[in-house]
Amino acid sequence: MYIFRGLIFPSLICLWCLTGLGDGARILASISIPSYSHQVAYRTIWKELAKRGHDIVLLTTDPMEGHFDNIRQINLSSSYEIVESFKLSTLISSDASRNIWKFMQLGVLSMSEAHRHQLLHPEVQALIHNSSEHFDLLMVEVVFPLHMGFIERFKVPVIGLSSLDAASAVHGLMGNEDNPIIHPQLGFDLPPSPTILDRTVSVLFNGLINIYGLFVVNPMMDEIIQQVFGKDSKPITELMKEVDMLFINVNPVLHPIRAVTPNTIMFGGGTHVDTVPKPLPEGIRKFLDDATQGAIYFSLGSNVKSNLIRDELRQVFIETFKELPFKILWKFENEELPNKPDNVMIQKWVPQADVLRHPNIKVFITQCGLQSMEEAIMNHIPLIGLPFFADQPANAIMMHNKGFGVHLDHTKLTKEKFKETIMEVINNPKYKQRSVEIADLLTDVEMTGLEKVVWWTEYVIRNKGAKLLRNPIRDLPFYQYYLLDVIGFVGVLSFIVIFGTVKISLLIYRLVRQMIVKKPKKN
Template structure:
């Protein structure tokens, strides 16, 4: 009995040792606050649970109370985004592939400069450092090299849905018709030409990723981690778990292998009091408030003058107070009913009962906040998953959409008034809010549980899909199809030859018979 008790205690101690007090490295490279707000709760919670967490991020928490947390600030990365002028690239792009290339070029430059940062270099060169787990954002594969450097399990994480390569590397099915890439604005049943586009895009994307983007990431990784580093694509295939910020209500339903874990609503915070001046403005808006924000990557101040004047014209003619996230101190032609700020406490504004409409670019985090707070939407999508998100909200009956390329004062005004004045939108979004929150575990609880699961078991090899190791020709049955086609073709040729010989024989027979008779 005593022996059994000792064995049980040893097991408990071993379990506690392998989970609590683990050393975790988080690498969240994307210089975008909309990405970082998804990851911040994870590294904060892991540190609060007793883990020794080191994070490379452009948006450190700088919370002195988190004694187990070390943050390496790479906020200079935002300069890369500014210099790339992504918004202009998006406006000038004619194909979705052009937007993807523009975004991935930012990730290439980001990886280069962040790995060259002195504090990151100190981390790489410190031979005494050891980590039990690396959690890395999936958009910058060069950062996966930390997993190889420390010979520890790797968790991939995405603040959106997974890209095509993200699904591929986990062995997850990604049917181009049933599950088009989230960069494409396709939702529901695709038309014939949409199906053609989705198939061709999926082929192009994989070619670009594997023969352009990934080799560049590998070159960067070898430059800073050493030439002995395995190919970055091979390290990528060893991801134990892929955490995606998806919600089955917002994202299309799709099959997932066990190693792909959907989180959702990661950044939703408890309601906080509004600043007194804003509280007064919202409380006094008896007719209601329209909140206007294009997110962190699309800036209202960078809109063309023509587009800006159309928006101002629409906002000036609605009977509501407008809070507009405007990234400058002054707005030319600012209407009397419009209040501008460089930043607003978005979630708390959406939570105010007088907020009637959220005019948004359709970013995932904004969509989640709007549903969670019960505010219907007017969507003005620009790029990436935004068109798909807005289209989904249209299908769910909680939004109106306005195309930025055909935006006019009249159609924007009409969309805002329709959503604000028709109760069906608010009633529907409240129904969806109940569905979104009716879950057994929060996204954060999932992320933390699976992170500790991977630490406990030193990886999750047992969840690895066999599809990962299949050559592409086997995965798509090209060898089987080729063999069967060959059998059919050979059979047809043989039958053809037999029939031809039979006809020749019959003709010859009748000819000889005829000669004998005559």
């Protein structure tokens, strides 16, 4: 009996340590962008942290269904109404790619008001004004980082999150490599071998975006932060400097290599994909099961709406699908689709990851959102990309260059080109084979993205921050970082030396010349 007790007690201690129940922390997590793709990227993270005993208060526009121990969700889904009042979806679905400045202006205005609405939400206000409320860690989305205002309120370490690659300014604040030629701004695409004109435009675009952020976006955020958290609140530029670590949904298999500091963690590679398949709704399951010649899944994601795209583009889709021998499952936001072919099923919402697991799916026609692409790759499904905005064009070009899909321009799409591309991707095995190879590369890692995120989250909690990993570059002024003062000093010094040398040389020359040409006087 003594031996038995001697074995049980250490085992219980080990189990306690492994599950993290002994040091569970209180975490405030805020994913504020009203977009399902932004929300779903982190769900496995919340569940895993909660499973390890951490208590999470989650501010989200898309609450997870069901009850989860240790997770309290604050529903901010009303943010969608604010964004839609600006008709942002209409612009995105129609001509955002052709009017990027209008998209940026409308996007900034709509996101500012949506975030103001979120921070004034009664449950959020209760968090802010409850003097007894405390947290051990703040995890905030950095795409539009208005919720960084919580930093001063709770005086806690901060982890920034991005469901895609972070913006240039965020990388710069973390001390990461920020080169507009290697890593252009989101929304700007460079060809594989850019010309001098391409590179010049990328540099100018990068500068314009940064200036717009500094003089337009930041003042908007500062005004809202002061309204919500008090007139003495720090500006957003100062709050962002408090970020201890940055977690980005990036993987070197799918993204250009970037030199980053130890406090930037890349967790991309299908981290959000649930490994446990769920049964499909009966109607969708039967439709796909009956696709004896194969099926196509078509979705433009949660931000681009198929019912809002140009009529002529929608007609190209309809006419093409009508001529195909395959069944097509189309995520379509309306109840009815005029002139819908018999081989097409429309659904307002589709359990995408589980649909892509169905053995009859031959190809996924997508807007090239990062999460959608990862779900397809993990299920070895080749892609046809129809990008519209943000990181989608760059993702589509990457997909095309790596060979696991084909990139099409929806502004120039014809029925003939669309049909030809679909048949090529389905019938040519090289696309599927390449998706298998990419999936193998994504999973051939020393630690999964989820494991990395959880380990580093608990590192920040244990050490009450990660200032040890802070890049000293972050504290350098602009002119010192780019060595402008050194270049100026050396330039001035060189000028003085050269100028002095020339002046002295000229003086010596004149003296010598005078001595040589001067003739002695005759007696």
